[in-house]
Amino acid sequence: xxxxxxxxxxxxxxxxxxxxxxxxxxxxxxxxxxxxxxxxxxxxxxxxxxxxxxxxxxxxxxxxxxxxxxxxxxxxxxxxxxxxxxxxxxxxxxxxxxxxxxxxxxxxxxxxxxxxxxxxxxxxxxxxxxxxxxxxxxxxxxxxxxxxxxxxxxxxxxxxxxxxxxxxxxxxxxxxxxxxxxxxxxxxxxxxxxxxxxxxxxxxxxxxxxxxxxxxxxxxxxxxxxxxxxxxxxxxxxxxxxxxxxxxxxxxxxxxxxxx
Ligand SMILES: O=C(O)CCC(=O)C(=O)O
Ligand SMILES: [Fe+2]
Numbered sequence: 001x002x003x004x005x006x007x008x009x010x011x012x013x014x015x016x017x018x019x020x021x022x023x024x025x026x027x028x029x030x031x032x033x034x035x036x037x038x039x040x041x042x043x044x045x046x047x048x049x050x051x052x053x054x055x056x057x058x059x060x061x062x063x064x065x066x067x068x069x070x071x072x073x074x075x076x077x078x079x080x081x082x083x084x085x086x087x088x089x090x091x092x093x094x095x096x097x098x099x100x101x102x103x104x105x106x107x108x109x110x111x112x113x114x115x116x117x118x119x120x121x122x123x124x125x126x127x128x129x130x131x132x133x134x135x136x137x138x139x140x141x142x143x144x145x146x147x148x149x150x151x152x153x154x155x156x157x158x159x160x161x162x163x164x165x166x167x168x169x170x171x172x173x174x175x176x177x178x179x180x181x182x183x184x185x186x187x188x189x190x191x192x193x194x195x196x197x198x199x200x201x202x203x204x205x206x207x208x209x210x211x212x213x214x215x216x217x218x219x220x221x222x223x224x225x226x227x228x229x230x231x232x233x234x235x236x237x238x239x240x241x242x243x244x245x246x247x248x249x250x251x252x253x254x255x256x257x258x259x260x
Pocket of ligand 2: 168
């Protein structure tokens with residue numbers, strides 16, 4: 001990283017190391033080399049194009065999120081009521097479909113141009129496999145984190161200089177398979193909390209371009225967010241202004257909802 005901006009923390013003396021931030025939540029610094037980052041970014045730019053491209057995300061309360069987003073495989077959005085039973089309640093065991101509210105996954109961009117969501121790319125399934133091995137290894141220790149269904153959802157978030165993401169749980173998937181997060185561009189503070197509340201205790205990790213963060217097992221339903229990015233810290237060789245984060249998830253949307 002010689003000659004590049006320092007990010008949010010002082011330049012380190014030692015290389016950054018794989019860190020288990022909480023049980024099952026693993027930060028792998030410098031996971032993708034620059035060539036892989038450039039390739040992935042080029043793909044993200046294609047995915048962000050219309051139809052079903054980059055859009056502003058509405059929140060259930062009528063606001064908008066500061067990140068802009070593209071979904072692959074399944075489209076994630078706020079809904080005024082459950083698309084399957086029509087009720088505006090968090091849980092309805094009697095829903096004849098897969099009950100979802102106030103966010104739901106759908107096959108079309110219901111809050112945008114209405115187009116079918118782009119398919120989940122095979123290359124991201126391969127990337128997910130590599131990510132799990134990087135985070136948990138390939139021995140017996142990895143068994144508790146083995147996905148119970150294929151990775152089939154990718155959410156791409158685009159952060160401009162002032163964008164951030166409040167503390168939330170990734171709760172709309174029906175599988176406890178780990179969430180896999182890959183970051184490109186500007187450095188950010190990734191706040192990783194606990195499964196009980198959106199408040200402390202939490203750990204702040206610095207995610208830089210090429211870093212991997214995976215949270216599964218006891219950390220799968222933990223609150224997390226991005227309180228800030230550091231504009232201008234993207235590696236010059238990447239050619240990106242801002243930050244892109246890609247999360248890979250197992251939807252298993254044919255199942256009833258597990259609630260953490
Ligand atoms: O941008 C990030 O690092 C986190 C994104 C995230 O939490 C999400 O998409 O649910
Ligand atoms: Fe999230």
